[in-house]
Amino acid sequence: MSIRKITVMTLLALGAVLTGCSSNADTICDRRQECIDDDLDTGRCADDINDWVEDKNTKDRRERVEECADCLSDRSCAEAVERCLIDCAGIP
Numbered sequence: 001m002s003i004r005k006i007t008v009m010t011l012l013a014l015g016a017v018l019t020g021c022s023s024n025a026d027t028i029c030d031r032r033q034e035c036i037d038d039d040l041d042t043g044r045c046a047d048d049i050n051d052w053v054e055d056k057n058t059k060d061r062r063e064r065v066e067e068c069a070d071c072l073s074d075r076s077c078a079e080a081v082e083r084c085l086i087d088c089a090g091i092p
Contacts, residue, residue, distance in 0.1 A: 024069035025049035028091065035077035048092045065091060 029045035053061045068091055071084035 024065045025053075027069040027072060028065065028088065031072040031077075031080060035080055052092045 025046035026042070028049060029040065029042040032045060033040040033042050049065060053065055064087070068084060068088040071087040072080050075083065
C-alpha cells in the first residue's frame, strides 16, 4: 500500500472520529439548551466538552460523552433529566 493511500485513510479515519465527538457534544448541548437553559451558547458548550475530552483524550471520556448523547437522543426533557443524569454527570 502506498504512503498516499495510508495518509488518505488515516485522515478520513481521524475526521470520522472528530466528527463523532463533535456531533455527540452538539447533541448534549442542544438538549441542555432545549431542556435546561434557553440562553445556553451551544457552540461554546460543545467546545468545552470537546476540550474536556481532548484534555486527557481517554477512551473513558469519549465513551461517557457518547453514552450521554445516546441517552439524551429521542427522549422528552422530563425523561432525559430522569434517565440520563448518571450517564451525563461530570461532563462539562
